[in-house]
Amino acid sequence: MSELQASVMLPVLDFSVPVCPSILASLVQACQEWGFFYVTSHGISKDLFSKVCSLSRHIFSLPQDSKLRIGPFSRLRTYTPPFIASPYFESLRVSGPDFFASSKSSADELFCQENSEFSEIMQEYGNKMSELSTRIIDVILMSFGDDYTDKFYDSEFGHCHGYLRLVNYSPPKNVEEKEVEGLGMHTDMSCITIVYQDGIGGLQMRSKEGEWTDICPCEDALIVNIGDLMQAWSNGKLRSSEHRVVLKQSMNRLSLAFFWCFENEKVIVAPDEIVGEGIPRIYKPFVCLDYMKFRESNEEGKFDIIGYTVKDFAGLKL
Ligand SMILES: O=C(O)CCC(=O)C(=O)O
């Protein structure tokens, strides 16, 4: 595993080289210490990122009235306007597995004319991200043991699904403060999240010891966060990354976050082999959807802002 230039040296899963034991060992270490790593040679072209970004910028530049047609009080509820997650954050959700249908239903409300380009590009991006997620889960399972992919992939991760969140941050212009919080500290309610950020930067990760570090934008590298569902499924062996977005410049910032999740009805329980002999279980079994509802119904947990996490929901008092 090589290392990318960042404020601290962080590991990289490079798909152009065969996965070997030393790569797996540093991956585990990164997931325990930080809950995230970079992935390179992922097979997604720069051209596709730039098309997704330019279509997203176009959508976010539409008048607020148009965007609110798919806002929190609409039938679709795919658009989250500013002042919900933060004053500077707005997002659009595209759900899989049919990314085309999901983006088309939002586009039909947003645009007066037929606009199939957006749906076609979202379909391509969503499918590529789903495929990449399965490859990453495969490597994560390998890091637990040689035959763990065969043992657990189909039965545990075979029904995962993904959704995409396009995010636009518009920091205030000409203010005294040097930086503002674009998105508060939170953990993701996913197994893994794959994040693309544009060149502005601002994503920060918190180490186990509570230290914040800047995750600088790095061309060709995507960021993979471990989410709460994977933390519970691994009995805490993998740490759900605590992260936030800090806006340091008065320039708009765009990010694309792809969440890979268990099916709603799945009962999440760490397999015995993952827990290990003599190690206590730290979570009770829970239904995936019940956790999502718990987070959504708590003011502090709303919109992924940390407050209540999987530990509060299913943690066992040892
Ligand atoms: O904007 C980013 O870089 C990260 C977004 C994020 O963490 C999220 O949407 O959960």
Ligand SMILES: [Fe+2]
């Ligand atoms: Fe996040």
